[in-house]
Amino acid sequence: MAFWFLFILLLGLATYLMVQHSVAHITRTPVWLLWLVLMTPALLLSGWTLMYGTKQPPPPGLILSCLFVCTLLYLILFQWGRRVSSDTPTPAQAPESQPTIQPTPEPIVRPIEPTEETQLRNCFPWSVYYVQNIEYRPQSVICRGQLRTKASNAYQQIKTNIEAQFGDRFLLIFQEGFNGKPFFVLVPNTQAAKDRNTPRRDQERLTRPGLALLLLVATLITTTFVGVGIAGASLPPLSETSSLLKFLSNPDVLLKGLPYALGLMTILGIHELGHYLTARSYKIRSTLPYFIPVPFFLGTFGAFIQMRSPIPNRKALFDISIAGPIAGFVITLPLLIWGLAHSDVVPLIEEKTRFLNPNALNPKYSILLAFLSKLALGSQLTAKSALDLHPVAVAGFLGLIVTALNLMPVGQLDGGHIVHAMFGQRTAIVIGQVSRLLLLLLSLVREEFLMWAIILLFMPLIDEPALNDVTELDNKRDIGGLLAMALLIVIILPLPQAIANFLQI
Incomplete structure (x- = not known):
């Protein structure tokens, strides 16, 4: 319960920053009002959880109607703010009945004479x-x-x-x-x-390797701490400093958490390095990958890079965007297959087989996961089997989730950039909106996608255009983009029963 409300708090902060960054300069509607409208579904869900607990989920109709009303209200408020901004009369257009004393308008600074x-x-x-x-x-x-x-x-x-x-x-x-x-x-x-006007030494500080290394070490510690719990060892309370120090000084216990920590950090790091190296190949100034350590949940909220130069064209936008998910997926595959091969097969009990339960994971939750599980475990995996995942398999499974989330064709996610590069910004906005609605419908069947749907609902659909945002991609990149979307589908969709019968799982 405490983790849920901490997540809502972080989601609210992230939403406020996104709204402030993306639309505050476009509309005069107050940022706090737009933020409140966007956060209403999450706040409603939190209130329901506080009153009835997690065992009684809210009615799907209530959530859907709230999402629809809040989305419509957000669009109305946003457009109203734009209309007010564009229709505000200038001093020269003011009615004659107004006082004759007018503030002196500031001269407009034009970029050229x-x-x-x-x-x-x-x-x-x-x-x-x-x-x-x-x-x-x-x-x-x-x-x-x-x-x-x-x-x-x-x-x-x-x-x-x-x-x-x-x-x-x-x-x-x-x-x-x-x-x-x-x-x-x-x-x-x-x-x-x-x-x-900036000395070259200060320009080179963009990468800040010291900060990147510090965050890397901190994330290794937090993911190792979480990995110990995943491996089955008992964790001391974070509030007991003496117990925690004693725990961290025990190498035997720490080694149990390293497989998960190194696996997950390798996947996330390779993902961001794919973005970073591709951006550098296009001579785009970017920071090194920065990890985000947290002492709970997965041990990290992921990693990111910042690009400080504009993207020259849609080809570069496509290459930079797809490089991260593909690089992360390529390293995820061998880690996940190895981890699945060293995982235990346990009886399938519906009450225990939740999507994110590593002790009893139903492999049929994902088409790709089912195929990889059958490849790694062979005849051990039957229709009545679930998986007690090895820590490396947990890291690999999370790698699949990270890949799928980043490939969602919405706004500023990698998938949003990919469809923008393939079809142009206007078509990408339509694809993003349709994708959000489809995921919302999917969440009615699979409740684990509800949080994804809410997060995507808060993401802006518009991303920054490339300098040359008109020249289209070549056929090779278009095919690569379609394959990336196919990868997204086989990760998030459940295994059809006909294929499950064929695989005998």
């Missing part, structure tokens, strides 16, 4: 992109017109012309328009200005 417009127009050859309209905004210049050649050729040629005329003053963004016509946006390149 009016005298530079001719230079800007000359950067767009009529045979490449015929500029019809230039819109000036306080922090951008939008150039709309007709594309007359391949998108990749147009972007590269115009980017070269912009750099020749204006140096590194601007980042050139090429985006899809809602009317089907792509347009260019020039935004000030603030990072280039910072780099010119």
Whole structure:
């Protein structure tokens, strides 16, 4: 129970930060109000759990209706804030009945001077992109017109012309328009200005290897501590410092927790290294992988990297996004197969076989898990068998869950970036919304997916576009993206009974 409410607290904090980061600058609706609407389903679920306990789940209709109403209310409040922001009259438009004393409006700072417009127009050859309209905004210049050649050729040629005329003053963004016509946006390149004024030594501190190593060691300790419990050894209370120190000084007990700790950290680390190395191959400035240690739950909340440079195109967006899940999955497979081979087969008892119960896991909860279990255990696994997982198998199973969660085609998850790169941002938003609804429907059949559905519901569907967000992927990457989505399906869907009969499990 205490862990549930701690999770709700962390979820609330993460949701507030996401709302503040993603929409606070777009709408005037207060962030706390949008946050409260998004958190209402989780708060309702927490209140129900507090009153009736975990043994009596809330009616699915109550949760679904709450999710529907809160989603609709969120969209209304968000759009109302945008409408108020766009319809607010300027001093020049104010009615004559208002007082004549008006505050002096601040001058709009334009990215380019009016005298530079001719230079800007000359950067767009009529045979490449015929500029019809230039819109000036306080922090951008939008150039709309007709594309007359391949998108990749147009972007590269115009980017070269912009750099020749204006140096590194601007980042050139090429985006899809809602009317089907792509347009260019020039935004000030603030990072280039910072780099010119920052000593090289400070620029190299971006990776911060000392912090990465400290978090790595801390996470190794916390995951080892959790791994001891998974291995079956008794854990001292965290509040008893003397007992805890005595426990940590016992190498025999600590060794029991290392298989789980090293397995899980290897999977998470390889996943993030896949992102990091691919980003570096595209010359994108990124931090080293940072682990998040916690002394409970799994021993960690995962790892992450931060990219400090814009992504150049959809090809780079695809490669960076898919590299993490694929790298993590490749290292998960041998660890999981080895762990399953060293796991015990126990009788299948429905009351004990929960999705996240490593002592009695039903392998038929996942198509891929069922196949791997049959491969590792052979005839030992029957239709009435469950798995008492070896600690390495627990780490491998969690690796599958991490891979599936990251491949969800929603917003800023790796899967969201993948479908964005494959189909464009507008189609990716639709796919993300459909995916959230499908997972919500799946949670009615499999209650363990309800928390996933709630988490995805809070995630923004829009992610940052690449600089060239128009040029499409090649066929090879499109096929790779579809295979990644197929991997997601075989991880999260249960084993059909027809295939279970064929495998004799």
